[in-house]
Amino acid sequence: MQRSDQRESESSVDDILAGLNLDDEESATTKRGGKSGGRLSGLFSPKTFLLALVLSVVGGIIGGAVPVVGFLGTFLGIAAAGFLLGILGSTRRYAEVGLAGAVAAGFAFLLSTLLSVFAPFALQLLAEYGVAIAGVGSVTGALAGLVGHYFGRDLRDGLTREL
Structure with a gap:
């Protein structure tokens, strides 16, 4: 059994997310009269991507601003x-x-590579190794985002599961 205050908080969070259109699968289904728009219609949501991008950039800036943690932040x-x-x-x-x-x-x-090294050397470094530098950053950032999303979903599942 769920407590009444837990049910109220879940419905309010779902209402907020519905307002942000994070759950495009459900809204796409209801807009089309119960039919999905194709095989890939619920696979990728541009609005959710933009929200995730803004949150990732803000989180990266805030985390990177911590002096002791440095780039790991x-x-x-x-x-x-x-x-x-x-x-x-x-x-x-x-x-x-x-x-x-x-x-x-x-x-x-x-x-960070461009701004941390003297400008002429930074441009030469990026010209030679820019793709590799961006590739390492991209793979690591994707893994960080996916791990965070996994643990967030796992915690949500644990909090909303009936005992």
Whole structure:
């Protein structure tokens, strides 16, 4: 049995997320009279991707601003953004969160390389190794976002499961 205050909080979170259109599978189904729009209609949501990207960039900036943690904080911020989307959303959004984490971390790696080294050397370094630098950042950022989203969904499942 669920407590009444728990049911109220779940419905209010679902109402908020419905207002943000995070759950596009359900809204797409109801808009089309109960039929889905095709095989890939619920696989990727651009609105959720943009929200995940904004949260990942903000989380990366805030995490990277911590002086002791340094660049590792960027990945912790991206993981926190994925965790937040996982705990608040009622559907799985691994594609959006992974892609947003990859884009945010890739650009963070390139910008940190460009701004941390003397400008002529930084441009030469990026010209030679820019793709590899962005690739390492993107893969690591995608993994951080996916791990955060997984743990957020796992916590949500544990909190909403009946005993």
